[in-house]
Amino acid sequence: MTEAEIIKTLLDFIASDCAGDEEFNALALKIFDYQFQNNLPYQLFCRQREQTPRTTKNWRDIPAVPINGYKDLCLSCCDPKSVERTFMTSGTTKDGLRGQCRHPTLSVYDASMVAAFRQYFMEEHERLRMGILFPTEQAMPNSSLAHYLALALKEFGSEGSRYLLSNDGIDWKELFTELEQVEQSGEPYALLGASFSFVHVMDEMARVGKSVSLPEGSRILDTGGFKGQSRELELDNFYESLSSRFGVLREDCINMYGMTELSTQFYDSGNASCPSAKSGPNWVRSRIVNPLTGAEIQKGERGVLAHHDLAHFNCVSSILTEDAGVEVDDGFILLGRAEGVEAKGCSMAVDEFLKVAKGEACDTNCGISSGSKS
Amino acid sequence: MILTAGYLPGLSPDEVEWQTLTFNRGGEQTEVSVPLLTDDQIKELSSDIKKASRHYLKGLPVSEILRTIDSAICQFLDRSNPYRQQAEKYLPRITGYDSEMVRLGLTSYLKTFRQSELRRFLSEDFFNPKILDEFQPLPKGGYGRAYGPDLLAHIWAGNVPGLPLWSLISGLLVKAGNIGKVSSFEPLMASWFARLIAEIDPRLGECIAVTWWKGGDTECQQALLNQADLVVAYGNNDTLQQIRDYTPITTRCLTYTHKVSFGMVSKSALDPIKAWNVAHQAAYDIVRYDQQGCYSPHVFFIEENGAVSPKQFAQYVASELDNFQKKFPRRTLTIEEAQDVALWKQTEEVKTFSDDCSAVMGDTDGTWCVSFSETPENLSPSGLNRTAKVISVQQLDDVPALISPYKAFLQTVGIAASPEELHRLACLLGVVGVTRISALEHMTVPEAGWHHDGRFNLLDLITMTEVERSAEISAEAFSNYVD
Known part of the structure; x- marks a missing residue:
């Protein structure tokens, strides 16, 4: 073909x-x-x-x-030079470059995203007023998530939908004014963003003692988890806080699991209980x-x-991921990354070696030739 | 059946909180109950052990201690002995290692603690071992006596059966009272050994305790570190850094970090007849305890221009690993361990796409893997669990440059080479930090009296009390026979 x-x-x-x-x-x-x-x-x-x-x-x-x-x-x-868009992976090559996922056209990615998003997130709604807690596609042209969220806003956002995060970070006053307006409007709202953006927002809300009650039917979509962030939250605590800070039912807090190395995303059907099963569309x-x-x-x-x-x-x-999981009746449960274990014996494992050898190498000015994890 | 680990003289089991460790290997579940002491119990135990060590052990001649240890080891070597039978039955179940490998491993390991070997061990570190019993004349003049600590704390790690015996026996030889913390991966051997000692000499048994806490439980750890006179700890750098930080400044802390070991084969060992045997020996070192030991090889540097090429040698090793899988199957890996092996293997495979001369060999079940590189590469750890890298080098003298950046991690080198080469290479390797050179097939079985990581196992544990010559001379002036 x-x-x-x-x-x-x-x-x-x-x-x-x-x-x-x-x-x-x-x-x-x-x-x-x-x-x-x-x-x-x-x-x-x-x-x-x-x-x-x-x-x-x-x-x-x-x-x-x-x-x-x-x-x-x-x-x-296809010829890497003639692609419409390249998304960069989080893993880096030995030359310090990031892995690349090339898309000769975004039409398939977009069709896949739109169909699954409608099915798993929008439910009965055609459009919803949206707030995005993530940088724009222009700010991060190589981020598949930035494209995903831009597409969500374009295809499913109603009038008034907007980004709540600028190059300077989150303007708290603006964000809180937006949320208050939404609260008063009574129209269902959708707040979408990286899991860790939500943590930042909730930390600030806690600091100033704020919480909102978004109108009935409002939904939240978080994605990305907490890997590599300054702190990790228990999922249960995370969704409990989301629900109480924003007044959105836990079953309306959807987690999306996606990766740059795919063109299709997985969703759960809310997080009334954690961990929730994830599934994707039939392609x-x-x-x-x-x-x-x-x-x-x-x-x-x-x-x-x-x-x-x-x-x-x-x-x-x-593709073979590094994410641990378990198969359940309605999909799979994501258990986080299958981190390499600490060697059980007294023999050194690759990770530990790299960690220490990097420090040593600075002193001896000698490179390390070994595989490393992203 | 629930097994019990730990040995706590003076504490009744009812007073102690117990936790259960569950091991699931090969469809069989084994449960081991381990003691979890309170701060006060650790304090009390420490005080009892110090007392027993001071009042009994310090006065016990080394030759008596040797006899007791020898008798305990003898029982462990006797396959009809109940302790030995328990070890043969349960160690494979909790560690997952093949039972025949555990059986053979136990025997070859334990026999290095027989009385004759222990004497060798003592005389490696002490010119005159009687210095542990009483003051002995010193070459520089005066007299000296070596004292072990009243309380030596051992923090053990790892899943290689029986490793704690090294430091525990070292402690006994220098007349130290001992409290050891066993690892959750293998809590049994040290506990059994302590019980056996107590059966043979109950008062010596009062000088040993074996306990447990969950790795990272800093409270229990702190309680023991506060009481100890000397600490010996094993583990990764982060764990050891933490232990060192928590150890009071007046207490010495000896740390044994994770290490990388490797093999070297000279072209003189690569003739068609000898090479197979050398490959067999190399594979044996890889297979023993699935490379979990600090002395286990990750890499083999093979010299070019032999009758058997480095690549052929890699194939020989691969073939031998395949044979060993039938004889001593590798233990079942957890998903995380499998992930580590897979990542290493994938990285090696990707390299072959751009380099026709390299190759990755492995079986479909992933039970072993050999990666071959035609061009010299720096030392790097393998994915463990029977994975190794074979690297071609023009001459073995090139190897020190490939390992010298990693001086802090080096330990054993297994060598197959002629006597001249062996001695020349020993000089080069010693300079870059290698602390032990053995024959292939012996990498994982250090001889009695070896210097672990180049240190003195016994000397590091003692403090000397010296009576200087001046004191002797001045005493003369006060004698009742003075003129």
Whole structure:
């Protein structure tokens, strides 16, 4: 298939919400063949695993690239120079550059986002007045999340929707005035942003003793979690605070789980209780696997999440994350990153070595040649 | 059945809070109850142990202590002994290591603590071990006697069965009272050993206690550190930094950090007949306790221009690891451990895309993995759990430059080379910080009396009391026979 054919087929697939397992498998194999033929590093990766389109009959056997792979491999089927947009991953290459996810067109990404957002977040609403607690797409052109939120505002935001965060950070006075206005308007409102932005806002609200009661039917969408931030919150506490500070029911506080290395996002159906199960639309499938063997892990047991996202057609559709998860009836539960463990013995582990060796290397002016985690 | 860890002389089990550690390995669940003492109990225990050490142990001749330890070790070596049988049954269940590997490992490890070996151990550090019993003349003049601390605190770590015995036996040899904190990964061996000692010599048993707290419980830790005269601690840099920070300034704190070890093979060992055996020995060092020891190899530097090429040697090691998997299967990894191995393996695989000469070998179940590099690379840790890097070097003399940046982490080097090469390399390696050189296949079995991380196991524990020559001479003036 050509790129144009792939794009058209995907847009049709996304538009028809009746595609089942067989259709998913058929399209997954076609896209695998396309990626295998047009992406040499991925082809090498698959050959090393002795898997080619000829030998592959089931999408589950399509080799999943570790997200780490984006750091070292140029994973793109099209000429990297001729893309509409490049999103940068959080992992960095050994030259200090960030991994890149290239999109020859954003039409598929956007169709995927819009369809799933409508289904999982908007429910009965066509449009909602929105407030975004994240920088704009112009401020962060390589952030997939900035694009995602801009798209949400453009496609689903009603009049008065706006960003509540500028280059200078959050203007508290402006934010609180906005929230008061919304409170008085009685119209349902949607507040969207990075999980940690909400923490900042709630910290400030706590400091000045403020809370609001957003109109009935209002919703909150947070994403990103707290990894690498100055503090981590227990999920239960986080949603309890969100609910009490903003007066939004916990079941209307939706968490979105997405990553730069995908073109489709996962959602839960509220956080009345935590952790909540996540699921995605029918052009993405997730499996819980053993990270070392790739073998699927039985339902209820911990493993690492592997996603197969048909919409991520230009890079690779099948990725192996570093997120631990468990399969449940209505999707999967995200357990956070499967952090490398501290070595149980007295032998040094890579992480500890890098941590100490970096300090040493500064003294001895000697580089480290070893894999590192993002 | 619930096993009980810990050994607390003078404390009745009813007075103590117990916690249960649960181990799930290979579908079998084993529960171990561990004691969790209050601050006051740690204080009381410390005071009792100090008293017992002062009143009994300090007066016990070293030869007696040797006999008691030897007798305990003898029982542990006897496969019909109930303690040994428990060790063979439960250590594989809680650590996950293959039971045959544990059995063989226990024997080879324990026999280094027989009486004859302990004597060697003593004479490594003391020219005249009687200095631990009474004042002995010193070469510089005067007399000296070595005293162990009244209370030596051990903070153990890790899941390699029996490792705590090293420092515990060292403590006994210098007549120290001992309180040891076992690791949650292997809380049993030290506890059993203490009980065995107490069965043989109950009063010596009163000089040892074995307890537990959850790693990071700074309150329990502080209580013990406040009482100790000397601290020996094992773990990663962060843990040890914290222990050192909490140790009172007047108390010495000896820390053993995590280390990286590696192997070297000279072209003289790479003829077609010898190379297979060398690869077998290298693989054995990788397999033993799944590279969890500080002496376990992560990397092998292989010299070029031998009859067997470095790449072929890597394949030999791979093949031997595959064989070992049948004989001593690797323990089941947790998801986090599997993730570490996977990340290392992926990083190595990605390198092969841009370098035709490198290769990654492994089995489909991920139970072992060998990554080969044709070009010299600096030392770096492997993904552990039977993963190793084989690096081709033009000559072994190039290796010191590849390891010298990491001086602080180096420990053992396993070498297969001719006598001339061995001695030449020893000089080069010693300079960059290597503290132990062994034969391959022996990397994980240090000999009795070895100097752990290059330090003196016993000398580091003692303080000397010296009677200077001046005191002797001046005393003469006050004797009843003075003219």
